[in-house]
Amino acid sequence: MKLKLYLAALMLILMAGLIPVAAMAEEKKDAAPAATAPAATLAAPAADAAKPVEAAKPADAAAPAAAPGAPATPPDVKPVLNTGDTAWMLVSSALVLLMIPGLALFYGGMVRQKNVLSTMMHSLVAMGIVGVQWAIIGYSLSFGPDMAKMGLIGDFSKMMLNGLIIMKDAASGTVEYALFQNYTKEPGAIPELVFAMYQAMFAMITVALISGAMAERVKFSAYCVFVLLWTTLVYDPLAHWVWMTDGWLFKKGALDFAGGTVVHLSSGISALAFLMFLGKRHGYPTERMAPHNLPLTLLGVGLLWFGWFGFNAGSAIVGPNTSDAAGGLAGLAFTTTTIAPAAAGLSWMIAEWLHSGKPSALGFGSGVVAGLVVITPAAGFVQPGAALLMGVAAGLICYGGILLKAKLKYDDSLDAFGVHGIGGTFGAIITGVFATVGATGLLAGNAKQLMIQLIAVLAAGGYAFIVTLVITFILDKTIGLRVDKEDEIMGLDQTQHSESGYNM
């Protein structure tokens, strides 16, 4: 009965919400679309003062689309270092890094006391492994020039960040820093080193997210090898497909502002693949496995939300047709990253209140994270109204995902799939509905975008799932994925790390 109540509420909210959004979208039909078909109407100039669309005039002139007034495409310009953008990107990179200890706390608080260090180590060691891998080959594979021009992977020309610092005169130590210019029609650029490091943090956190599914039983050595293989074989290609201009999904026009597909969908679905070989925790689901330290988890939620501003607003650096990292687009992404998780925290909390009787702290925190996940692919593409709706839906849908897990009884210990997988998929697809800024979606009259989003989701999800299955299978047959049953019962902190979390 209660289930029907909240499902009915969900339907009502979504439908009620679609009306004003559709009305807003109607007005925005005049804005020039970016990567999609130029067949859209372009009667009125795009500067509709009431709505906070990208203000910069050159940003409207996407190469294929006919710009209002000036039909000629502006020429390419040389990149010029923009210190404001660079400062912001340096801060953003640090913010995203902070998300990983935040994730460690979020996950760590949710496991049993005997496994707290092991769980936190999963996130922390990912920083180490991916940090090194990224410098050596990861950056080159993800963002290097395309290998064989197929849009699948980068080459090795930027191994060890080769070319990002150019030695001009070794005798005096004079160097030149390569610049990253997102949009060649605008001069704004940041040092490519900064861009590389910004992206490094994304690679680190993506693989750490998967550890949520395997908590409390995975063998640490197997996990370390998994991290290295997954980030190289799954993350790097996906980043190349979606975020590099040569990438085949980018060329198709798939929209992923900050990583709904590349980060959340991929990690979530990979978690599921890993679980197929890992198996459930000993004693699941009958034994009591309640979170041992929810204050840690809530602290983690706070750090995640804080860092996510760097994750989403910093991704304006790769926004369509703009070279402004610190500008209006970042402001929009910041705004949606505030509204969506706030709404999602509330909607999860209220859904739980109605369905189970009490609003839980863990529920609110989980809702916030779900909202952050869902808004990630859409942060710079949707307007605040859409962000609000997406947030409400995120809380409800991911809450439903958790209930589904409880019913199906598969042991995704920390809901890596339930929140990140389901949330990332939903967010990526719904971006194709609500996109109105820098791109157009279903409500703006472009049905094709939704199809492209679905293709991207299926391609990326399928690839991640299959490759992860193979990696996991190999690890299972060679090193072995799980610790011994006695070690698992005694606790991984003791048996894997010879440590105890609390010696108070």
Add this chain to the structure above:
Amino acid sequence: MKLIEAIIKPFKLDEVKDALNEIGIEGITVSEVKGFGRQKGHTELYRGAEYVVDFIPKIKMEIAVSDDLVNKVVETIQNTAKTGRIGDGKIFIIPLEEAVRIRTGEQGADAI
């Protein structure tokens, strides 16, 4: 000599301890335990996983007394630890064969 074991609600500890001090009892041992009797537990819900918590935290007091004080001590504990609601606890009286003071070696009544 008897060993009186009292299981009481944790928030009653200070009250009981003060009352016992007033009637001349100078030594008590206290431990944190959990248990249940007729007072049932509660359920906790974490992300869709429901757990029934059977055990409730209690305080166990152990007091060694000479036989003539037993009734007074039991009465004191019962009066101060009682709330009238389920879960107030129990008192057990166990015969104590011998007691030794470690510092001096005194035995018997001198040790308690």
